[in-house]
Amino acid sequence: MKTLITFIISLLFSFFLQKAQANTYLKSNFKTGNPEISSIHKMTFGPEGILFIGDSDAAQIIAVDLSEHPKLDNSKVKLDNIDKLIADMMGTTIDQVQITDMVVNPNNNNIYLSINHSSGIPILLRVEENVLKQVPLDNVSFSKVSLTNPIDKEAKDRRGRSLRKWAIADIKYTDGKLLLSGLSNQEFASTFSAIDFPFNEKQESSSLEIYHAAHGKYETHAPIKTFIPTTVNGTSQIVASYTCTPLVVFPIDKIKQGKHHKGKTVAELGSGNSPVDMIEIASEGNRYLLIANTNRPLMKMDFKDLESFQGELTKPVVKKGAAEGVDYVNLPYVNVQQLDKMGDNGFIIVQRESNGNLALKTGNSWWVK
């Protein structure tokens, strides 16, 4: 009997604990319902199982509470021919679906894939025991914010169709702020924004200038392709990579409304290539930057090298396709299309293998020890 009472008390305690957790400060303005997501282009996880979804079509960011998904061991995940599998689950052909992003919830190792179907209907999938499951988004706990600048003036042509398009390139969360980079179809320009979370009316945008060592001149207009907020020599910095591959560092506190800032170019990773994604992982007291690329293998850069790099690349790279600046090594993973951190020192990728197989799998953490 005593055991039964203890069990019931435990159940009640866990119920109230869950309720309390569901209403933390960060989720205090969340409501339950349909967030009306038009597209999922980029995703990132914040604290407490909050998934941030970058919706370019509706020019909005949606924060969705996914904390209730169970803790998983996805360390052995392997899904082959994932493009065919997803197409079958949508009842269509491979060319009608596209994996737009992949993220891992650091709290419970759930892997999420965002899918764009030709109909434009966005789909979110979750991996559980090597099986893809849909995450319905029509009745979730969420909050969202409209991106003010991209939709200030929604121009129409004479048939009433919109002309303007603003595409989210990357989003990341850090210390109560959601950071995002993007590109519009109006100007080949670099815009970078910081949005307070929990969401309010405050959004600050900066334009960024970098020295493009591969190009040999000031490149004020290149858009940031992917970035991470991190700590460099004890200060909060953004490490960003562009549509070509200079690696640039600039302080987070420089993102001020309407201000123009010049970043410090610390590496040139070779022209003729575009970065896909980057993550930071730690292993045995060391921190590493992993960068996935379109036309180069997965790169590993030691933060110690990044932090000790004193200079700034201001001269053109003379040797064609050469890399300069902070050293890095190429890891034996080519054609990595998606990349995210898994656990403390692992990583997970979606890779087009040499035999054509598109595989979701874990990377070998031996490479980052």
Add this chain to the structure above:
Amino acid sequence: MKYTFIFLLILSSDLLSQKKYDFIFTKDKITILNHDDSLEKKLYLYNGEIEEDLITSTTPILGKTFFQEDSLHFTPVVPLGWDRIYTLVYNHSITYFKIPIPKNYKKLSVEEIYPTSSKLPSNILKWYIKFSNPINRNNVYDYFHFINAKGDTLSRAILPLENILINRDKTLVTLWIEPGRQKRKLIPNQLLGSVFTPRENYRIIISKNIKDSNGVSMQKDYIKSFSIIDADRSKPNISQWHIEHPKKESLSPLIIKCYEPLDYGSVLENINISYKNQIIRGTWELSNNERIIQFLPKKKWKLGNYQINFNKTIEDLAGNNLSRLFDNEIDNTEDVNATNQEHILEFSIY
């Protein structure tokens, strides 16, 4: 647009059972009429023609099954495709079906390509492709090609963005010509040269294999031929533009002659006309190969002074905007000083 009238086309049925069922198949829903309430309220749908012994190892199509008004319904998470075979498993029986393309379906076509001119500067930066229907934006760069006079496809001509620039109704695609090749002295430019060469002829081809959001392709390739002239190395200069005044108390258009083609996507939403500090409402259009900007007011023109405000981000075909050149020399500080300049033209109606 929904095509709920589509009816079933059963190719073969009842491999496991002889019982017949009444189905209605549409892209958005499968309905089993007069569902026997004693039967299990489940059905499974599979992509393609799946043989019986492979069904248990095949992943079903995602969707919801529900019972309503004596019928069992299945709604897939995304619409089913036309002209594809599906396998339906219900009450231990297998049904193969196809949903045909409606006979009156208006197939995808290219309505316009901007710039509309057939003579273009060698440093052209952007193209806009306007489609009749919303398109499938996945892997869309596979369907756009530039071909030279020899018939060779130009490599690295288009900047492939992971998240393609397409408008909200998915009918207008923006293509950037590789900026690293269009800017002088950049390594891609030095390595590969400019994408286009003056006095050469080219074609842009939109492959018929591009599909709309319903998965239906175009009927034929769309081809636009053009020739290349010298690069445009100067900013649009509004002081040289000519305004044709509208008539007083009329709805006649205000016409601005620009004398050079402007970039389709950056013009229309970056101009306004103010009268007594109030922006007047109306519609902007481009014509004459984007050399003329036209404004049609909603209300009749009143007597007085008007101000046309141009945003500095208005570009010509080479990406030069009102404030700066796209391809600027490092030591050219002229543009830096010009970035805060206002761009205004005034006119009066007497």
